[in-house]
Amino acid sequence: MAKAPNPRPAPPPGKGRRPRALDAIDHQILRLLMRNGRMSNAAVAAATATAESTSHARIQALVDSGVIRGFHAEVDAAAIGRPLLALISVRIHPGMRDGLEQQAQRLLKSPCVVHVFFTSGQSDLVIWVAVPDSQALRDFVLTDLNGHKEIAGTETNVVLQHWRGEVDTVS
Template sequence: MILQLLIAHGRMPNAAIAQAASVAESTAHNRVNALTEAGVIRGIHAEVDLAAVGRPIEAMIQVQIQPTARSRLREEAERLANCPGVVEVFFLAGSRDLLVRVAVADAAALRDFVVNELNRWPTVAATETSMVLEHFRGTQMLVLSA
């Protein structure tokens, strides 16, 4: 229950968590601390309206790494994670190796990212870019079935 509350409202005050979970404030505080110390809660993050900060174009780019470059997969993911406009990089199982989520100012910036940060690198075998039209955050991730 506490995790569900924090997923929905990461900045929820301890008193509100305690009330919603029907526990004492000290109990809520101790549970949140225990979840943090156990590594279950890795951080509380702000969800930013990317359009409001000048990055209205979002895309998901699937990246296939050259078979000869497999040993450098982590290095390539870290390189991409540090590129301007990159929001997240995921390791994938399947026909593609990485999924890169980018947020950029316009279509030209997206093109430049694909050309300069992906296609010009010899480690990259192929890319496939999908524009994000709308984004919905899941609300039932931790709902436990009976």
């Protein structure tokens, strides 16, 4: 899946930005934007019973503080010719784990990679891919993963169905 460049990528949490304390209106804004990232400022203001200038300032503050890390389009992979989704668990050789971030960045350059997650447990990385067919999945696993000396092993799970949830913004 092609990803649009983010003009102002936020640093990861803890790297250069301090999340600010969030109040009930911030949480409401976050819930609204997680459901619809294209919601107009006027609609956000109406839904939160705030002035448009207040809504705009709060959204900008959420972006500037790194709470909102970007706005993205959720694309139907099948509609763009990549109907096969898979999650691939990857183990890196213990002596090569210093290069974990470089491996993640290398994998993100592949057009079939949607996300790369650094995980705990038996796997070091979990890669979410969207490919045209099983042959493309096989080629990716053999070439882009198992064809690299840093990779100790992989386990591929084909996604049969996918549901998207919402993060509860109130702890």
